[in-house]
Amino acid sequence: MAGGQTGVAELFAQAARHAAAFRAELPKRVQRPQQTYAQALATFDAPTPEAGTEAQVVLEDLVARATPGLHAMAGPRFFGWVIGNSHPMGVAADFLTSAWGQNAGNHTACPAGAACETVASRWLLDLLDLPREASVGLVTGATIANFVGLAAARSELLRRLGWDVEADGLFGAPPITVLIGEEAHITVFAALQFLGLGRARVTRIPVDGHGAMLPDAFADAMRTAEADPAVIVITQAGQINTGAFDPHEAITRAARKHKNVWVHVDGAFGLWARACPTRAALAKGVELADSWATDGHKWLQTPYDCGFAIVRDAEAHRRAMTIAASYLPPVAVGERDPSHFVPELSRRARGFAAWAMLRHLGRDGVAAMVERHCRYAAMLASLLRDEKGIAILNDVVLNQVIVRFGADLKPEAGDAATAETIAAIQREGSCFAGGAQWQGRTVMRLSVISGSMCENDVLRSAEAMIKAWRGVYAAA
Numbered sequence: 001m002a003g004g005q006t007g008v009a010e011l012f013a014q015a016a017r018h019a020a021a022f023r024a025e026l027p028k029r030v031q032r033p034q035q036t037y038a039q040a041l042a043t044f045d046a047p048t049p050e051a052g053t054e055a056q057v058v059l060e061d062l063v064a065r066a067t068p069g070l071h072a073m074a075g076p077r078f079f080g081w082v083i084g085n086s087h088p089m090g091v092a093a094d095f096l097t098s099a100w101g102q103n104a105g106n107h108t109a110c111p112a113g114a115a116c117e118t119v120a121s122r123w124l125l126d127l128l129d130l131p132r133e134a135s136v137g138l139v140t141g142a143t144i145a146n147f148v149g150l151a152a153a154r155s156e157l158l159r160r161l162g163w164d165v166e167a168d169g170l171f172g173a174p175p176i177t178v179l180i181g182e183e184a185h186i187t188v189f190a191a192l193q194f195l196g197l198g199r200a201r202v203t204r205i206p207v208d209g210h211g212a213m214l215p216d217a218f219a220d221a222m223r224t225a226e227a228d229p230a231v232i233v234i235t236q237a238g239q240i241n242t243g244a245f246d247p248h249e250a251i252t253r254a255a256r257k258h259k260n261v262w263v264h265v266d267g268a269f270g271l272w273a274r275a276c277p278t279r280a281a282l283a284k285g286v287e288l289a290d291s292w293a294t295d296g297h298k299w300l301q302t303p304y305d306c307g308f309a310i311v312r313d314a315e316a317h318r319r320a321m322t323i324a325a326s327y328l329p330p331v332a333v334g335e336r337d338p339s340h341f342v343p344e345l346s347r348r349a350r351g352f353a354a355w356a357m358l359r360h361l362g363r364d365g366v367a368a369m370v371e372r373h374c375r376y377a378a379m380l381a382s383l384l385r386d387e388k389g390i391a392i393l394n395d396v397v398l399n400q401v402i403v404r405f406g407a408d409l410k411p412e413a414g415d416a417a418t419a420e421t422i423a424a425i426q427r428e429g430s431c432f433a434g435g436a437q438w439q440g441r442t443v444m445r446l447s448v449i450s451g452s453m454c455e456n457d458v459l460r461s462a463e464a465m466i467k468a469w470r471g472v473y474a475a476a
Helices: 004-025 037-044 055-069 088-100 111-128 142-160 186-194 215-224 248-255 270-275 314-321 351-385 411-428 455-475
Strands: 135-139 176-181 203-205 230-236 261-266 291-295 307-311 390-392 400-405 434-438 441-447
Touching: 004 055, 004 088, 037 055, 088 351, 111 135, 111 270, 111 307, 111 351, 135 142, 135 314, 142 176, 142 186, 142 230, 142 261, 142 291, 142 307, 142 314, 176 215, 203 215, 215 248, 230 248, 248 261, 270 291, 270 351, 307 314, 351 390, 351 400, 351 455, 400 411, 400 455, 411 434, 411 441, 411 455
Parallel strands: 176 203, 176 230, 230 261, 261 291
Antiparallel strands: 135 307, 291 307, 390 400, 400 441, 434 441
16 A cells, blocks of 8 residues: 555645546536436445555545536536535645644644634624624534524523523423524524424514515514513525525514514525625624524535534623533633534534635625626526526525426426426536425526636526426427
């Protein structure tokens, strides 16, 4: 087997060559996997290795086996989910993160990782114009960011009622009422499930036609909850299908009438609108909340995984997350220990890639990227809307577009036509888009967020989608 510094250098160079070749090929390859899961499993399936294999041979084998089953998520015409395309700058920093092999669990184990997180967190709060005193935990993504924010909410609301949930759990604790919009994202319900607050034990607030909470309905729910011991309000900045924002100013104003309330914002991708002057008004009032969740691997284009759990009350954040043990290093006044803000001790040094992307793009670069994607989304919607039988079902205010094929057909026929068109688009492979259910109907959801996308990609994608629809329509 290859060993020593020469062997390591050759192995890393080999990996870098494959990585660069994959990226160079992305714009030309079909924008979908070329294997199903079953086919990929058959490709990898083998008995447990009894003897070792040369590292460079293993790497070549891995590339050969994996490549057909890889999605073009880093490609310029991927619209399937709200997924950034892992910018080369972030990938390069992530290469080093893996090579450095640092456990960023605390500031003594990896001083550079902790310092990088501290500065990146400060930059993030500035870019998103959130309270500068807030604490930030770098987590895997918005799912865990929501979990952390709601854990801090649970801790602080119960502390005010004289209950130590970290020590005593929820058995016998005062109840917490949760108010949430009917079209909230599933990851928020997952966080409630993990925290013992229950995904079904919530009050769902009616929403408008774009999935944003109705302020009058929310105010009525708050009046009903007036006598409840504690209330968590969960809002949304960027509805996953439409991109709509809850009316945060009105919601927060009504919520603050309660004596023991916490407002949490699920802003997985929409929170980044605050970094773009032309879109910031969409998120007006978001800064009035108590905690926020967002992703780096969406609009910041960091590699997976990277999310940010942001909490106004840093002490509540620490209380909910800190893991203490005699072998862990103490923290001096003014020092930031990363493990106090996340539910992990062993963890990847996510701060390096986040810092690199923020430094590389800067304030102007982040704003320009958000604006460009929103403009591309509107362009794509306009091109599709002009075709007979295609309807755009949402106001394209951000980067999300909902498309319905067979808009002039009966509902069930339109569902079938939409599903068939999506399948045809995926088979052809010029771009990738996926289906969803919206207001009881089958739709195609487009998430315009690839960092490498250009206007030509928009035109090519629209052409492929229209061609697929015409084929379905002609066969109907």
